[in-house]
Amino acid sequence: MAPQTMRQWTVEGKDGFDSLKLNEKAKVPELGDKDVLVKMHFASLNYRDLIIPKGKYPFPEKPGVVPGSDGAGTVEAVGSRVTRFKPGDKVVTLFNQGHLAGSLDGASLQTGLGGAMDGTLREYAAFDEQGLVSAPKNLNLAEASTLSCAALTAWNALYGLESRALKPGDTVLTQGTGGVSIFALQFAKAAGATVISTTSSAEKAKTLKKLGADHVINYKENPNWGEEAKKLTPGGIGVGHIVEVGGPTTMAQSLKAVKIDGVISIIGFLGGMSKDQPTFLECLNNICTVRGALVGSRLQFEDMNAAIEANDIHPVVDEKQFDLSQLKEAYQYQWDQKHFGKLTVKIA
Template sequence: MAPSTIKQWTVEGQNGFESLKLNEKAPLPELGDRDVLVKFHAASLNFRDLIIPKGQYPFPVKDNIIPGSDGAGTVEAVGSRVTRFKTGDKVVTLFSQGHLAGSLDHASLGTGLGGVVDGTLREYGSFDEQGLVHAPSNLSFGESATLSCAALTAWNALYGLETRAIKPGQTVLTQGTGGVSIFAVQFAKAAGARVIATTSSADKAEVLKKYGADHVINYKETPNWGEQAKSLTPGGRGVEHVVEVGGPTTMAQSLKAVAIDGVISIIGFIGGFSKDQPTFLDCLNNICTVRGLLVGSRLQLEDMIRAIEQNDIHPVVDSKTFTLTELKDAYQYMWDQKHFGKLVIKIGEQ
């Protein structure tokens, strides 16, 4: 039986991580006719979670929001009109609760968990049945809790443009060792593609190779890594997919690496901002497609989970985990870039 009160975090203000407030006796969420009550066992953090309390997130955010988009748990109860789930099912949250299929639109943009809709950094949550999917059968709760944002974003980057979806023999360029980048390495290799990755250290390079990268470029030692990546492709034709996470500070090199008619998917801006950056004309000069994307749809999430099960893909999870009450420490640990892969928050039994 679910308790009458639960532990949950809220973001109150934009004063950095001090805006995170823990309520240890919040009321249990109410259950509507089409809702599913989820008992969370794990959640994971994204860069987005860190910048929301700092007031740097460019998309809608509700006051006093319960943070967190990524979560995995078991179904505790279902509403009278729920048909997709039953008590005891293992589930994963969908990032944009209203983005079921097709392109993101204005309405579904306003349904992001942990931004506009209360999220996963709590012991229990109530969600419309359309905003959940069945968890992969081959993953633990901690692993499943990493899929909602980073994994689906990487999947969308490689498969989101159906006419340009990744094909065997193509080359993918990834940047760094964050969650999206490592998932992109794993998904690209499962698709039969070659992977060129960038990183800043020899140790990280070895780990990237372990997870499938064919070539790793140290961007500190090779500032002009875009041309280097292009030279590593068959015939020097360039890479067909660039998973661009750095933003303005890395875009010029991504354009140097991309193949004719290649796709650069802009995921984020972890490299910060710079006035010295390419213009729209560079897209024409390089004859490529540059697209921005925000995670993905439930249909894509379900496709991705089938691929994870069929290829027995396991997310790369940082060796250090935090409990729900240690959330501020987890935010700081990730902000200081001490993590490798996804950072998991333990909430309930694993």
């Protein structure tokens, strides 16, 4: 039996990480007929989690929300009409709880954990059974907790446009060493693609090579890395899939790298916003598709987990791990970009 009270964090304001408040005696959620009570074991952090208490998140959020986009745990109890899970099952949260299949719509956009709906940084959480997936059997719960946003976003970037889905022999460009970029590298190599990665240091370049990157470009040494990436493709035709995490500040280089009819999936804006950026005409000049990708659906999540099991893919998890009580320190550690791969918070 779950206890009646638990520890949980909430976001109270937009004053930075001091807006994070810990409640030691929050009430454990009650279950509806179709709800699943999950004992949370781990959560992992994303850039969006960090900017919500800073007031910089451009999507829906509610006052006093429980933060946390990603999480994994064990099923503690189920409602009377639940059919998908039973107590003891290991599960992972779906980020947009209402995005089950197909394209994201306005209604499912309002169901993001840690923003529009209470998230994972608490000891117990109740979710509709449709908002959970089974954890991959080859992963522990710390690893599984990293999948909800970063992994599924990478999967959507590579496979979300079915007519342009990644194929063996394609070339993929990833930027940096954040969670999405590393997952994209791992998924692309498992699919038989060639991967070109960018990074800012020789040390990170070595790690990217170990993870399977075929080519690594230091963007600090070569600010015109887009043209360099294009030269590295067979016949210099350009890159088929670009996972664009920098946003406006790196888009110009991505457009130089992309091949005719290639796809650039914009999944973030780590480089900040800038008025000095390409126009829509650049998409025409390069005859490419530029799309925004906001995580993915439960159906995509289940397809991704099947690939993770089949290829025994393990997420890259930072060696530093924080406890739930150290959440502010964890946020600051990731904000200072001291992490490599995904940063986890141990809850149970």
